[in-house]
Amino acid sequence: MSEQDTANPSEPAPSGQPRAGDRRRARALALQALYHRHFSKSPISDIEAEFMVDNDMSKVDSAYFRDLIRGVHREQAELDRLIEPFLDRSLAEVDPIELAIVRLGAYELKSRIDVPYRVVINEGIELAKRFGGTEGHKFVNSLLDKLSQRLRLAETRSRQG
Numbered sequence: 001m002s003e004q005d006t007a008n009p010s011e012p013a014p015s016g017q018p019r020a021g022d023r024r025r026a027r028a029l030a031l032q033a034l035y036h037r038h039f040s041k042s043p044i045s046d047i048e049a050e051f052m053v054d055n056d057m058s059k060v061d062s063a064y065f066r067d068l069i070r071g072v073h074r075e076q077a078e079l080d081r082l083i084e085p086f087l088d089r090s091l092a093e094v095d096p097i098e099l100a101i102v103r104l105g106a107y108e109l110k111s112r113i114d115v116p117y118r119v120v121i122n123e124g125i126e127l128a129k130r131f132g133g134t135e136g137h138k139f140v141n142s143l144l145d146k147l148s149q150r151l152r153l154a155e156t157r158s159r160q161g
Contacts, residue, residue, distance in 0.1 A: 019061075022060055022061040027068065027127060028130070028131075029055060030068035030069050030072070031100055031104055032051070033069045034072055035100045067112075068107065071111055072104055072107045079106045080103070082150070082151070083102055083106055083143065086143050087143075098128060098132050098139055101131070105147070106147055108120045113152075117152040117156060120144060121141065121145060124141070128140040
């Protein structure tokens with residue numbers, strides 16, 4: 001695992017690297033921004049600006065936050081195509097918060113190979129426990145686990161042995 005995702009959030013990070021807690025807060029804000037976008041249909045740039053102004057970004061990896069919301073927005077159709085084969089219902093029937101979490105995790109698995117797949121899954125589960133429905137974390141865990149085996153096959157195989 002990379003240092004930025006395994007370090008103690010209360011300890012200073014090595015020079016130039018974000019702390020795990022800063023990334024965790026970036027993911028939580030990105031989730032909220034994507035959820036907001038789901039209902040408002042506002043331009044992602046407006047939502048980004050709103051979140052950057054309305055939140056204390058001093059303990060947030062703001063570059064990671066921007067990458068997540070822009071990347072998920074830009075690649076949403078492709079991310080949905082990756083997710084759909086693993087669903088037992090249509091995308092429209094998936095709870096919006098859980099859909100946003102799975103899209104976020106799918107984006108990280110696909111595009112942020114610097115973040116270990118286990119971190120992506122664990123962070124998705126924690127977001128679902130915090131923001132989703134009672135059993136939402138199980139749904140998120142199952143989908144991200146299946147996606148990780150498709151998008152990070154070499155990494156998942158090397159960790160299973």
